[in-house]
Amino acid sequence: MSAPGQAGRSRLTLIILVLLTITVITLDLQDFGPLKRGQATVRDGVEPVTAAGDSVFSPVTNAWKSLTDYDDLQLENESLRAELDELRGTAISGQAAVETLDELLREIDIDILSGVDTTLARVTDPTGNFDDFTVDIDRGSRDGLLVGMPAVTGAGLVGKVVEVEADRSQVELITEAGFGLGVRIIGPGDIALARGVGRGEHLEAAEGVADGSRILQGMSVVTSGIEGSPFPPDIPVGVVAGVEVDGAELQQKVLIRPVADLERLTFVTIILWSHDADLAEVSDTGSSDGAGE
Amino acid sequence: MLFRVGLVLISTLVLQLALFSELRINGVAAQLLLAASVSAGLTGGPDRGSAFGFAAGLLIDLYLPTPFGLSAAAYALAAGVIGLARDSVIERSPLTLLGFPAMGTAIGLVAFVLGAVALGFSEVHTGSTGRILITVVLMNAIAGVVLVPVTRWMWHANWGNGSTIRSSLT
Numbered sequence: 415m416s417a418p419g420q421a422g423r424s425r426l427t428l429i430i431l432v433l434l435t436i437t438v439i440t441l442d443l444q445d446f447g448p449l450k451r452g453q454a455t456v457r458d459g460v461e462p463v464t465a466a467g468d469s470v471f472s473p474v475t476n477a478w479k480s481l482t483d484y485d486d487l488q489l490e491n492e493s494l495r496a497e498l499d500e501l502r503g504t505a506i507s508g509q510a511a512v513e514t515l516d517e518l519l520r521e522i523d524i525d526i527l528s529g530v531d532t533t534l535a536r537v538t539d540p541t542g543n544f545d546d547f548t549v550d551i552d553r554g555s556r557d558g559l560l561v562g563m564p565a566v567t568g569a570g571l572v573g574k575v576v577e578v579e580a581d582r583s584q585v586e587l588i589t590e591a592g593f594g595l596g597v598r599i600i601g602p603g604d605i606a607l608a609r610g611v612g613r614g615e616h617l618e619a620a621e622g623v624a625d626g627s628r629i630l631q632g633m634s635v636v637t638s639g640i641e642g643s644p645f646p647p648d649i650p651v652g653v654v655a656g657v658e659v660d661g662a663e664l665q666q667k668v669l670i671r672p673v674a675d676l677e678r679l680t681f682v683t684i685i686l687w688s689h690d691a692d693l694a695e696v697s698d699t700g701s702s703d704g705a706g707e
Numbered sequence: 708m709l710f711r712v713g714l715v716l717i718s719t720l721v722l723q724l725a726l727f728s729e730l731r732i733n734g735v736a737a738q739l740l741l742a743a744s745v746s747a748g749l750t751g752g753p754d755r756g757s758a759f760g761f762a763a764g765l766l767i768d769l770y771l772p773t774p775f776g777l778s779a780a781a782y783a784l785a786a787g788v789i790g791l792a793r794d795s796v797i798e799r800s801p802l803t804l805l806g807f808p809a810m811g812t813a814i815g816l817v818a819f820v821l822g823a824v825a826l827g828f829s830e831v832h833t834g835s836t837g838r839i840l841i842t843v844v845l846m847n848a849i850a851g852v853v854l855v856p857v858t859r860w861m862w863h864a865n866w867g868n869g870s871t872i873r874s875s876l877t
Contacts, residue, residue, distance in 0.1 A: 427754045431761050431783050438765075438776035439826070449775070457769050463717065467725030475729040482731070541728050541770040543735050543839045544820070544831040548772045584772065591830065612830065 454579045461581070490678075530646070531686040533557050535565075537679045538582070547590045547613060549573075549679055554581045558686050562644050565682045570650035570673040571595075571637060572682050583684075587676050588651070589613050596638035597651050599668065602627045605638045608651070608670055614677070616655050617670040627666065629657050635670050646687055711861045712759065719743045719854075720766050735839050737846035738812070739854075740767045744782040745789050745811030745847070746854040751862040753790030759858075760786030760815075773831065777822050785815030808851025812844045 535551035565572040577584040593610035606622035633654040639647020655671040740763040748756025764779030789811040823831035
């Protein structure tokens with residue numbers, strides 16, 4: 415049985431820890447600046463030790479990964495081989511398909527990375543078991559990253575940078591619930607607001623889709639780049655995976671399958687493009703005709 | 708003693724980040740800082756255990772996208788509960804040394820997931836939660852075999868070292 419003094423001390427410890435927890439969580443959810451800076455300072459302080467640990471343990475972790483990932487790699491190989499066969503089949507299936515593709519590419523004008531600075535970042539391994547809605551990358555403010563910059567792969571949009579430190583950043587994926595982005599559906603040209611609903615799920619776009627619009631499965635979807643959008647225009651986002659019609663409200667909900675493989679990210683390219691910087695540029699160059707607005 | 712506590716905290720953090728985060732089984736990694744917190748509660752009692760758990764949780768929270776302080780609360784709770792529960796054990800046995808870390812890990816993980824969902828981070832709770840929980844519980848139970856003696860050294864404690872329980876607080 416506990417002594418009265420010990421019980422009192424336990425109660426005091428409990429009260430202090432509960433108060434500390436509430437304070438820390440509240441400050442963090444409010445994005446309290448000094449707390450964030452303190453976290454970054456501690457991380458930077460520990461970084462040399464963890465980097466040394468990485469070097470020491472890398473032979474073990476590499477050996478482990480080569481053992482455990484072997485089956486995955488074999489499956490991926492088979493899947494890629496099947497895809498390649500399919501692509502070969504498509505390529506020789508007729509000039510019509512090639513012409514359609516050319517037309518589509520001209521319309522989309524996909525050359526998202528020309529003329530803008532980019533930096534390649536490695537996606538670092540997650541620390542926990544439950545942190546599935548963002549990915550950490552090994553680039554930070556020292557590499558020119560800012561909050562809001564788009565992250566892409568060769569296939570298309572991955573997400574945007576939401577937290578930046580000196581040598582690491584966090585990227586929120588487009589499928590994260592609540593993630594919103596303006597998109598344009600190639601073909602009908604509808605500009606809509608697409609939202610993430612959860613990792614592994616399709617994006618959903620309802621706001622902005624015209625009632626009578628004829629949207630078909632397989633149509634390409636790119637960023638709209640409309641005023642206020644945090645993304646430059648014409649970055650491939652996905653393809654239309656389906657259209658659901660709400661009979662009562664006569665509204666169409668478009669399901670968009672992301673083209674980037676968000677489940678197996680190893681590297682991402684950060685487009686060093688900031689919406690704020692772009693606005694400032696527009697404001698500088700267009701001050702004569704935009705002054706009154 | 709503070710030096711030992713600091714040393715155990717930093718060593719465990721480095722091991723977690725550099726080694727155990729990458730030694731995954733079916734995508735699940737051991738949570739060494741949680742195992743250390745529970746072991747600290749087991750060998751040091753509820754007060755010292757929960758304080759250690761809070762510090763360990765804050766350290767790992769630096770690297771997680773969930774709210775800062777959530778792991779701290781979960782780890783402190785797990786260590787505190789195990790610190791209280793140890794008093795019900797009369798005889799030390801290998802099962803005790805495996806069972807307490809396993810039980811504490813389950814408490815900590817469930818508290819973490821419930822806390823995250825309550826704070827609006829519902830993505831934390833997926834269909835994989837049960838699988839993650841069982842895997843981490845098993846891994847941490849094994850880690851406890853090493854961490855219980857380590858935390859006993861850290862506290863200069865006797866718990867689990869003899870055939871009867873002698874609280875390090877008395």
